[in-house]
Amino acid sequence: MAIDDPAQRTDPSDRTPDTTAPASPDPAPDSTAPTANTAPTSLWGALRPLVLRLHFYAGLLIAPLLLVAATTGFLYSLSYQAEKVIYRHELRAPVGDRTVPLSDQLDAARTAHPEGTVTSVRLPSEEGATTRVLMSTPDSEEFTSLAVFVDPYTAEVRGALTSYGSSGALPVRAWLSETHRHLQLGEPGRVYSELAASWLWVVALGGLLLWTARKRASKRALVVPERGATGRRRTLSLHGSLGMVAVTGLVLLSATGLTWSAYAGGNITAIKDQLGSATPAVSATLDSDSDSDSGTGGTGADTGGGHEGHESMEDMPGMEGMEGMEGMEGMHGKGGTDVGVDLAVVAARQAGLDGPIAVTLPTTGKGYVVAQTDNQFPARLDSVSVDPANGMVMDELRFADYPVLAQLTRIGIDAHMGLFLGLPNQLLLAALALALILLIVWGYRMWWLRRPTKERRLSAGRPIPRGAWRKVPLRLLLPLGAVTALVGWFLPLLGISLLVFLALDGALGLRARARAART
Numbered sequence: 001m002a003i004d005d006p007a008q009r010t011d012p013s014d015r016t017p018d019t020t021a022p023a024s025p026d027p028a029p030d031s032t033a034p035t036a037n038t039a040p041t042s043l044w045g046a047l048r049p050l051v052l053r054l055h056f057y058a059g060l061l062i063a064p065l066l067l068v069a070a071t072t073g074f075l076y077s078l079s080y081q082a083e084k085v086i087y088r089h090e091l092r093a094p095v096g097d098r099t100v101p102l103s104d105q106l107d108a109a110r111t112a113h114p115e116g117t118v119t120s121v122r123l124p125s126e127e128g129a130t131t132r133v134l135m136s137t138p139d140s141e142e143f144t145s146l147a148v149f150v151d152p153y154t155a156e157v158r159g160a161l162t163s164y165g166s167s168g169a170l171p172v173r174a175w176l177s178e179t180h181r182h183l184q185l186g187e188p189g190r191v192y193s194e195l196a197a198s199w200l201w202v203v204a205l206g207g208l209l210l211w212t213a214r215k216r217a218s219k220r221a222l223v224v225p226e227r228g229a230t231g232r233r234r235t236l237s238l239h240g241s242l243g244m245v246a247v248t249g250l251v252l253l254s255a256t257g258l259t260w261s262a263y264a265g266g267n268i269t270a271i272k273d274q275l276g277s278a279t280p281a282v283s284a285t286l287d288s289d290s291d292s293d294s295g296t297g298g299t300g301a302d303t304g305g306g307h308e309g310h311e312s313m314e315d316m317p318g319m320e321g322m323e324g325m326e327g328m329e330g331m332h333g334k335g336g337t338d339v340g341v342d343l344a345v346v347a348a349r350q351a352g353l354d355g356p357i358a359v360t361l362p363t364t365g366k367g368y369v370v371a372q373t374d375n376q377f378p379a380r381l382d383s384v385s386v387d388p389a390n391g392m393v394m395d396e397l398r399f400a401d402y403p404v405l406a407q408l409t410r411i412g413i414d415a416h417m418g419l420f421l422g423l424p425n426q427l428l429l430a431a432l433a434l435a436l437i438l439l440i441v442w443g444y445r446m447w448w449l450r451r452p453t454k455e456r457r458l459s460a461g462r463p464i465p466r467g468a469w470r471k472v473p474l475r476l477l478l479p480l481g482a483v484t485a486l487v488g489w490f491l492p493l494l495g496i497s498l499l500v501f502l503a504l505d506g507a508l509g510l511r512a513r514a515r516a517a518r519t
Contacts, residue, residue: 043473044213046471046472046473046476047472047476049468049471050468050472051206051209052210053468054202054206055203055206055210057501057505058199058203059203059207059440059443060447062195062196062199062200063440063443063444065193065195065196065199066199066200066203066440067436067437068183068192068196069180069196070433070434070437070440071433071437072179073180073433074429074430074434074437075176076173076176076177076418077418077426077427077429077433078426078430079172079173079176079177080173080418080423080426081423081426082173083172083173086170087161089158089159090130090149090158090160091129091130092128092129092130093128093130093151093152093156093158094128094153095127095153096151096152096154098153099153100152100153100155101342102121102123102131102341102342102345102359103340103341103342104155105121105133105152105155106118106133106341107155108150108156108157109133109135109148109150112148112157112160113135113137113146113148113160115137115138116135116136116137116146117135117136117137118133118134118361119134119135119145119360120134120358120359120360120361121133121134121341121358122168122356122357122373123152123356123358123359124152124356125355125356125373125374129152130150130158131149131150131151131152132147132148132149132150132163132168133148133149133150134147134163135147135148143164143165144162144163144164144165144174145162146160146161146162147160147161147162147163147168147170148160149161164177164178165177166358167417180193181193187262190261191262191493193257193261194261194263194264194265194493195493195494195497197253197257197258197261197264198254198258198261198491198494198497199494199497200253200254200257201255202494204243204246204247204250204251205251207243207247208243208247211240211244212244214240221241222240222241222244223241223244223245224241225237225238225241231449232446232449232450235442235446235449236442236446238438238442239439239442239443239446242439242442243439245435246432246436249428249432249435250432250435250436252412252415253432255412256412256413256415256416257416258491259409259412260413263491263493264490264491264492264493264494267491267492272403272405272406272409275405276403277404277405279402279406279409280397280401280402280406281383281397282371282384282385282395282396283385283394283395284360284366284367284368284369284394285366285367286365286366286367286389286394337388338362338389339388339389339391341359341361341368343391344359344368344370345359345370347370347384347386347391347392347393348384348386348393351384351393351396352382353371353372353382353383354380355372355374355380356372356373356374357370357371358371358373362388367385367387367388367394368385368386368387369383369384369385369386370384370385370386371383371384372399375414375420376419376420376421377420377421379399379410379411379414379420380399381399381410382397382398382399383396383397384396384397416429466505466509484498
């Protein structure tokens with residue numbers, strides 16, 4: 001992300017070979033806006049001043065939001081490893097000779113916390129890990145549970161912590177997640193993160209166009225900073241080369257982040273629904289005569305919306321329906337009996353669900369839902385429902401049977417959260433966040449170095465002059481305007497903020513012309 005003009009009159013090597021003539025009524029000495037008497041030599045020569053102005057102002061105005069998102073995202077990417085250290089006592093237990101029945105572990109959690117109602121349980125993913133029993137309590141906030149950690153070898157309760165979302169984020173990671181998502185301001189705060197994500201890809205791709213179009217001796221200079229450069233030229237070289245390396249990751253972060261945003265995310269979900277690519281959910285309905293709630297591999301009508309409802313950036317597939325489980329204890333199958341959670345797990349294992357799993361307990365009219373929770377590549381995210389009356393598998397849903405768009409959405413979200421590739425994924429996210437922070441700092445430094453120090457010591461850097469759009473050929477301007485309108489509709493906060501900027505910029509332009517006319 002750059003917030004400065006990469007072309008400087010005092011440094012000819014920074015100019016693109018096809019840039020327009022610099023003549024302009026604007027008094028700024030480094031203006032690149034074409035005048036009425038100057039014809040662009042190419043489409044890029046006409047388009048470049050417009051891209052430059054958009055890149056400059058978008059970077060300048062959105063950079064504070066991106067800086068917050070990058071800083072909190074950097075901390076969040078490290079929180080997975082921090083959890084293992086901070087909550088080691090709750091997460092780990094001495095390895096024993098054999099495990100006790102899962103039902104006994106649930107009873108231990110209920111005895112330790114009689115105020116809670118068990119909603120689901122996550123089995124240990126490896127030897128030495130504890131069983132995580134999730135409970136709803138009278139004082140539980142939305143999308144939170146009380147996680148009771150039970151030693152699977154002795155049924156000893158090792159502690160209890162608040163757990164956020166179905167990914168099981170514990171207090172430290174949950175706090176960083178919510179700060180990254182909405183600055184601890186709730187739903188109104190989500191505007192900040194969506195606005196940052198909406199503009200990130202625009203700034204990144206604009207910088208890519210400006211950087212790759214510059215004249216240079218070799219392609220190596222695209223990604224390697226210039227040796228011997230000093231001052232602003234050195235900062236520009238660092239900014240451009242790092243941006244070239246990070247641009248793909250930044251665009252992907254923007255795209256995946258928008259999938260669970262409030263407004264753009266709603267549009268993405270609507271398109272997926274129209275294409276028949278909504279995320280499906282296993283049917284756990286016990287009444288086979290109910291057409292409204294049944295259906296193998298449906299679209300999740302009977303088990304909640306998971307990520308599709310955008311309730312939480314932590315929602316994971318196969319865990320739909322965890323909300324609203326109050327009063328589930330004492331629920332039984334059609335015949336008034338319950339085979340128990342242990343046999344439900346056996347049935348799921350026999351159905352092919354290996355690896356880490358989570359079990360959602362029955363509620364009225366619903367059976368057990370057993371789902372794999374291994375988000376790491378190759379992902380294991382299959383799920384089955386089990387009839388509590390007889391332990392028979394009622395429905396199966398394989399991740400391989402998801403619509404392609406639903407699979408890509410799931411993978412993209414997991415990669416954005418640092419789950420898809422585990423520790424390497426988290427380190428890559430930390431590197432991208434750090435790169436974005438550096439790009440912002442270098443961008444502001446370039447803007448600061450452009451200030452006219454001889455006139456005013458504390459003045460700001462010179463802006464990119466207005467009027468660049470006037471020299472864009474009509475055959476390019478019309479489709480460009482149509483695409484901008486379409487993108488602005490699809491990404492509402494991008495469109496609204498762009499309109500606000502254009503209105504403000506137009507008002508300032510009229511004011512400047514009126515002042516010039518008077519003088």
